[in-house]
Amino acid sequence: xxxxxxxxxxxFYKQLSNNNIPPDxxxxxxxxxxxxxxxxxxxxxxxxxxxxxxxxxxDNFSLSGFVNASALCNVQSLAASLxxxxxxxxxxxxxxxxDIANCKQLTRLLLGGNQFSGNLPGSLAMLGNLKQxxxxxxxxxxxxxxxxxxxxxxxxxxxxxxxxxxxxEFDFSNLVQFNVSNNFLKGPIPDVKDRFPASCFxxxxxxxxxxxxxxxxxxxxxxxxxSKNQILMYSGYIALxxxxxxxxxxxxxxxxxxxVDSASPNKVASVDNVVDKPSVTxxxxxxxxxxxxxxxxxxxxxxxxSSLVVLxxxxxxxxxxxxxxxxxxxxxxxxxxxxxxxxxxxxGMVLAVKRxxxxxxxxxxxKQRMRRLDQAKHPNVLQALAFYxxxxxxxxxxxxxxxxxxxxxxxxxxxxQKFEWASRLVVAAKIAEALAFMHQELHSDGIAxxxxxxxNIMLKKNMEPCISEYxxxxxxxxxxxxxxxxxxxxxxxxxxxxxxxAFKADIYCFGVILLELLTxxxxxxxxxxxxSWVHSVVREEWTVxxxxxxxxxxxxxxxxxxxxxxxxxxCVNHSQARPSINQVVAMINTIKxxxxxxxxxxx
Ligand SMILES: Nc1ncnc2c1ncn2[C@@H]1O[C@H](COP(=O)(O)OP(=O)(O)OP(=O)(O)O)[C@@H](O)[C@H]1O
Numbered sequence: 237x238x239x240x241x242x243x244x245x246x247x248f249y250k251q252l253s254n255n256n257i258p259p260d261x262x263x264x265x266x267x268x269x270x271x272x273x274x275x276x277x278x279x280x281x282x283x284x285x286x287x288x289x290x291x292x293x294x295d296n297f298s299l300s301g302f303v304n305a306s307a308l309c310n311v312q313s314l315a316a317s318l319x320x321x322x323x324x325x326x327x328x329x330x331x332x333x334x335d336i337a338n339c340k341q342l343t344r345l346l347l348g349g350n351q352f353s354g355n356l357p358g359s360l361a362m363l364g365n366l367k368q369x370x371x372x373x374x375x376x377x378x379x380x381x382x383x384x385x386x387x388x389x390x391x392x393x394x395x396x397x398x399x400x401x402x403x404x405e406f407d408f409s410n411l412v413q414f415n416v417s418n419n420f421l422k423g424p425i426p427d428v429k430d431r432f433p434a435s436c437f438x439x440x441x442x443x444x445x446x447x448x449x450x451x452x453x454x455x456x457x458x459x460x461x462x463s464k465n466q467i468l469m470y471s472g473y474i475a476l477x478x479x480x481x482x483x484x485x486x487x488x489x490x491x492x493x494x495x496v497d498s499a500s501p502n503k504v505a506s507v508d509n510v511v512d513k514p515s516v517t518x519x520x521x522x523x524x525x526x527x528x529x530x531x532x533x534x535x536x537x538x539x540x541x542s543s544l545v546v547l548x549x550x551x552x553x554x555x556x557x558x559x560x561x562x563x564x565x566x567x568x569x570x571x572x573x574x575x576x577x578x579x580x581x582x583x584g585m586v587l588a589v590k591r592x593x594x595x596x597x598x599x600x601x602x603k604q605r606m607r608r609l610d611q612a613k614h615p616n617v618l619q620a621l622a623f624y625x626x627x628x629x630x631x632x633x634x635x636x637x638x639x640x641x642x643x644x645x646x647x648x649x650x651x652x653q654k655f656e657w658a659s660r661l662v663v664a665a666k667i668a669e670a671l672a673f674m675h676q677e678l679h680s681d682g683i684a685x686x687x688x689x690x691x692n693i694m695l696k697k698n699m700e701p702c703i704s705e706y707x708x709x710x711x712x713x714x715x716x717x718x719x720x721x722x723x724x725x726x727x728x729x730x731x732x733x734x735x736x737x738a739f740k741a742d743i744y745c746f747g748v749i750l751l752e753l754l755t756x757x758x759x760x761x762x763x764x765x766x767x768s769w770v771h772s773v774v775r776e777e778w779t780v781x782x783x784x785x786x787x788x789x790x791x792x793x794x795x796x797x798x799x800x801x802x803x804x805x806x807c808v809n810h811s812q813a814r815p816s817i818n819q820v821v822a823m824i825n826t827i828k829x830x831x832x833x834x835x836x837x838x839x
Contacts, residue, residue, distance in 0.1 A: 244308060245271055246266060251302050263276070280293060280768065283771070296325040301328060303332060309337070319341055319343050326349070326350050329351040331352070336359065342366060345363070351374065355376070355379070356371065372395045373397075376394070382405055387407045387570060390410050395416060395419070403426055408426070409570045411431075415436045417438045422440070433447075552622055560633070564579070577591065587621070587634065588636040599625050602623075605681075609678070612677035618635070618703065641691045641695065642749070643758065646752055646753070657787050657790060658831060663701045684707070688749065747806070750807065751808070754784065754787070803824060
């Protein structure tokens with residue numbers, strides 16, 4: 237760590253601890269030692285280089301000073317590396333300075349359970365990489381800043397403060413935890429469907445909305461207060477709308493005569509007729525909440541190859557592309573590689589449609605890949621039912637899984653649902669076996685999963701786990717590092733032996749899922765961090781601390797949990813010496829057999 241960064245850290249700690257001198261030399265935080273090499277307490281460094289600070293973690297350290305965000309975030313080398321600031325459950329006071337926004341790489345800012353006060357800086361909105369923001373149980377006041385640009389935000393906790401004003405706009409698509417209860421917020425609650433219970437909003441006497449069974453008073457002003465300019469603007473929109481409709485009608489009339497026949501015969505699947513209407517216009521069919529939001533980029537692409545290829549599933553044999561466009565669609569989530577919509581049909585059928593973003597694969601390669609994937613069938617792999625592919629647009633259709641994903645199960649979104657050790661072991665074994673099957677089937681085609689993570693493990697009706705989105709990531713050596721997998725495999729994927737690396741990468745990602753199952757902690761987008769945390773705990777010989785508390789209290793066998801942890805650690809080995817998927821299956825099955833035996837022998 238460079239001297240400037242070290243000195244700033246020392247300054248930061250000084251103020252954080254109210255000028256308390258670090259308790260002993262091994263604690264660090266002095267200008268005579270190095271934060272990484274000398275392993276300062278509360279500092280976690282990049283495990284590869286051991287020379288840049290990634291996290292500052294002081295949870296429950298009885299600190300009672302202030303946060304000097306300028307000292308921390310105005311130093312370029314620190315700002316560029318710091319991912320996590322975790323100061324929960326201390327006694328830290330004062331305001332948060334706007335300079336916090338210079339720590340642009342922050343994914344977690346956890347300040348809950350302190351004495352912070354004052355307004356939250358509007359600059360928080362600039363922390364575009366944030367996944368978790370916890371300011372709960374403090375004395376923050378004033379309005380919440382608008383954080384709607386932080387589209388990856390998964391957790392926002394602001395309960396028990398003194399916040400005022402309305403709840404600002406949020407991008408709720410990725411939020412899985414949200415709480416603003418017990419403040420002084422007012423006005424309408426945003427439309428969060430049933431994703432968050434009323435308890436997340438309670439304790440704000442002036443908040444209103446269906447969820448609180450407290451209707452909001454109708455706004456009278458709306459029609460009264462329309463200004464002249466607004467009238468002009470709206471009439472402009474209406475005129476433009478009418479012109480577009482007229483243009484579309486003209487074009488449709490013309491096209492009807494010259495029926496195009498461009499769909500090539502398809503050996504694997506039945507192909508529906510060329511779409512002749514809906515997508516001839518430009519872009520999004522989007523009205524209010526529940527309309528289809530798919531867009532076809534141009535009339536040209538719609539006519540040239542607008543066929544929906546229905547794969548061999550009989551469930552959707554009559555499905556037509558236009559049905560898909562017409563049905564109401566709801567945005568479920570926006571991931572790194574695309575967007576997922578829930579589409580509900582009149583006959584009650586519910587489908588999940590994945591719209592893939594920025595995939596430079598050619599149309600032919602895409603089609604071929606889909607057909608290969610369709611041939612590899614396994615009960616624990618979610619098969620695509622159909623797909624659509626044009627130059628600019630790639631859609632995949634899956635059966636919608638009502639029970640959600642392993643991610644949401646671990647996150648505790650499914651209320652009151654226990655997730656016991658035996659079930660976790662079954663999930664691990666089934667996913668490993670399914671992955672082994674797919675690797676075996678698709679090895680010669682070089683198609684690995686490419687994006688294995690707990691949000692891509694769906695739970696079927698009977699809670700059977702199944703791998704979803706297999707093979708939707710092409711591992712392309714030419715491709716930029718931005719396409720790299722979430723689990724920090726960039727450098728690996730950039731190396732030459734790409735296909736084999738992709739299979740190895742799947743093993744790594746599977747190891748991360750095992751760690752999630754064992755620890756109950758989630759690493760969405762932060763795989764490297766969970767693994768380094770586990771490594772550090774194991775290194776310090778507090779191994780049992782790693783396990784999910786609910787597993788310990790359930791009395792799960794420590795020995796078998798340790799054995800599974802060993803498997804996970806082998807899988808997340810950063811060198812390429814990872815076990816093969818078949819070895820992983822064998823190891824997990826041995827643990828599972830022991831578990832089954834012990835259950836039989838139970839009194
Ligand atoms: N078939 C499905 N049925 C129901 N929910 C699904 C289905 N497939 C995915 N989901 C859920 O929808 C959400 C968005 O999925 P999506 O795959 O687009 O994003 P992601 O997995 O977070 O990121 P990425 O783009 O990297 O795959 C996730 O919570 C996922 O668990």
